[in-house]
Amino acid sequence: MSYSQEDAREARQLLRNELDGKRRNETEEEERGVESPSDREDHLTGERARIRRIREQEGPAEREQRFAVHRVWASLRREEEDSAEREQRLAGDRAQVTLRREQEDPAERKQRLAGDRARVTLRREEKDSAEREQRLAGDRARVTLRREQEDPAEREQ
Secondary structure, three states, rough: OHHHHHHEEEEEHHHHHHHHHHHHHHHHHHHHHOHHHHHHHHHHHHHHHHHHHHHHHHHHHHHHHHHHHHHHHHHHHHOOOOOHHHHHHHHHHHHHHHHHHHHHHHHHHHHHHHHHHHHHHHHHHHHHHHHHHHHHHHHHHHHHHHHOOOOOOHHHH
């Protein structure tokens, strides 16, 4: 067998493999039901609408459960990413925030900052109030315990 016949055989084999691959891809696409990009987009739009309807009907407990699952997934993704990927992701997040802030109107920025300050103040007041309530409850419990432990004769005096 000469060199050129072997080259021809190899070329035919490569061509056959390529055609087989194309046929396989076409068959897989037909099996998945995706025939064109527009059909795929229609499918995704329908899926999004279905998900939206489901979410509108879910109750607070179901919503919280779904959010908890998402938080776990996000936590697992963060654990799996290495420090370089994490730094890159955080840098991208910071860049997006910076870009958004540069593009926002000064009046909107002023309003956003005022809202941020109001939320922080409210959170502090709620935290201080909760700490105060907790401290008072502890004080009441200690006073009650002390009264229960003292003699009835001492209490009458």
